[in-house]
């Protein structure tokens with residue numbers, strides 16, 4: 001893939017994920033306005049609903065992809081030393097993967 005196509009793909013994925021993040025946050029706001037689930041059992045029932053889990057899962061995937069593309073671009077623009085750049089990208093990748101595992105665990109446990 002050319003550098004131009006890669007840049008365009010990053011730009012598009014940054015904006016597509018941003019739109020999903022914003023739409024999902026509006027949904028969450030509307031869902032909880034006037035009172036959401038209160039007890040643990042109510043939360044678990046809500047989060048364990050397959051539709052909620054799928055859209056929440058998509059939210060976390062979008063958030064992690066959005067953060068990866070955005071912060072990676074910032075690192076590539078500002079960290080010019082090859083070793084420091086590699087280290088920064090590795091830390092970013094590991095942190096995001098860790099968050100992804102944590103989010104997946106929450107969604108899986110809620111569905112059990």
Ligand code: HEM
Pocket residue numbers: 014015018019021022025063066067069070071074
């Ligand atoms: C629900 C949460 C979020 C929403 C709704 C959101 C929304 C957006 C939007 C609309 C843009 C595009 C701005 C533009 O067109 O110039 C953007 C860019 C960006 N976002 Fe997010 N974002 C969210 C979370 C995050 C997180 C968690 C990170 C990183 C940890 C992040 C990092 C960035 C970066 C680095 C850019 C690029 C800025 C630039 O190119 O100037 N965002 N975000």
